[in-house]
Amino acid sequence: MALPATDSFNGTFNDTLTTYSANWSNVVGTIRITISPGIRPDNASNFSGYRWNADTFADKHYAKGVATDVSPGVNASAGVGPAIRCQSGASSFYYCVTFGTGPLAFNGECITGTGTDWDSGQTIAAGDTIEIGVDPTTATTILFKRNGSLTATYTSKSALSAGSAGVCGFDSDGGVQMTSWEGGDVAGGGGGAASKGVASMTLVGVQ
Amino acid sequence: MAVRLYFLPVEHLTAPAYEIPKYVPHRHRAATAGLEGLAWAWVTYLLEDVGLLAADVTPAQHTILNGQSDVIAVPVNLDTTLSAGAVTVAQTQLETWRIPNAWVSTALTYREVLRTIYAMWRVHNRYVGRTEGRLFGGTVTLDTTLGELPAAARQRLADAASDFGVDTSAATGATTLRQALKAFADQVADQTFQVGTVEV
Numbered sequence: 001m002a003l004p005a006t007d008s009f010n011g012t013f014n015d016t017l018t019t020y021s022a023n024w025s026n027v028v029g030t031i032r033i034t035i036s037p038g039i040r041p042d043n044a045s046n047f048s049g050y051r052w053n054a055d056t057f058a059d060k061h062y063a064k065g066v067a068t069d070v071s072p073g074v075n076a077s078a079g080v081g082p083a084i085r086c087q088s089g090a091s092s093f094y095y096c097v098t099f100g101t102g103p104l105a106f107n108g109e110c111i112t113g114t115g116t117d118w119d120s121g122q123t124i125a126a127g128d129t130i131e132i133g134v135d136p137t138t139a140t141t142i143l144f145k146r147n148g149s150l151t152a153t154y155t156s157k158s159a160l161s162a163g164s165a166g167v168c169g170f171d172s173d174g175g176v177q178m179t180s181w182e183g184g185d186v187a188g189g190g191g192g193a194a195s196k197g198v199a200s201m202t203l204v205g206v207q
Numbered sequence: 208m209a210v211r212l213y214f215l216p217v218e219h220l221t222a223p224a225y226e227i228p229k230y231v232p233h234r235h236r237a238a239t240a241g242l243e244g245l246a247w248a249w250v251t252y253l254l255e256d257v258g259l260l261a262a263d264v265t266p267a268q269h270t271i272l273n274g275q276s277d278v279i280a281v282p283v284n285l286d287t288t289l290s291a292g293a294v295t296v297a298q299t300q301l302e303t304w305r306i307p308n309a310w311v312s313t314a315l316t317y318r319e320v321l322r323t324i325y326a327m328w329r330v331h332n333r334y335v336g337r338t339e340g341r342l343f344g345g346t347v348t349l350d351t352t353l354g355e356l357p358a359a360a361r362q363r364l365a366d367a368a369s370d371f372g373v374d375t376s377a378a379t380g381a382t383t384l385r386q387a388l389k390a391f392a393d394q395v396a397d398q399t400f401q402v403g404t405v406e407v
Contacts, residue, residue, distance in 0.1 A: 092336060117227070156401070158370075
């Protein structure tokens, strides 16, 4: 397939992502198809992640999706979102996961299943396109965008390299959903982090 | 309000599996009284016990954080040199956090010290990412030699350093992790990094 890769998750309700499509490989936990269509997390009190396996991504890649629902129905900590640098054969990736109170998006690193948020969260709203991507010039700088606008820059994120674009979730809940996923390489990746330019970015890691 | 840097402990939650900064608000744990709603950003010594946190604090919030015995507040002016007392505190704490410490002196500015520490974290964190586990797990300490590490771990550490252009050829089997991390860091310690809005 050619990048950018896209997926609207229009599948059978409650299927896991790997059952839904062979283009996805499990990294950790479980993510399921919703009715809307979309995806939701299903791994109680822990991270879930899947990587897109149908394409090879450059080290500098991005992933984004529309956070259609951000308010958990049962488990307040549940969220879902895009992920990058999803490793093959290892439960590690950089995540961008929604959180209902705020609502916020938390960006951070999941290393062997253990999460570390990089800050106290970025403001979002239901229906936003949330994006996490690698900076076009510095492979250890990670960018977060809300509806295409740069909102946070995280430098010196050195734990992971390479990997694939993907999706992630935290905890288990049917009330949070993401759809319209896209993953691609930053250079010419179809509207990803690179194409928006970074020359005039504002560094706003702390809100 | 002033944006300040703090070294502070990492709390290792197990359910969920999460690394969170002590005292400040986090979605998985309430903040210490008086720090509710505080916005922050941080970098960590991945899967170890310390992080460097930036927060835009009020004087009252700074007093709370600075009053914790396991928190080190970094002066706002990073270009001042460390006092003798600060060197003692830094060396003691760095050793506790499994960070080589003997190199800290009154000749260095806080910025230089922070850059060297973070340069060590950078290589260490890539190792952790490559390995899917801690460098200092089990019996491994700062005084463990490279020759005492399993061959695969030794190779991953060399690969992690090489990822940042570090020349590891001077390291031998007798080199301790204390020496190796500092030697690797010295080669990239001129690089800036950012914590929140603070450029170091």
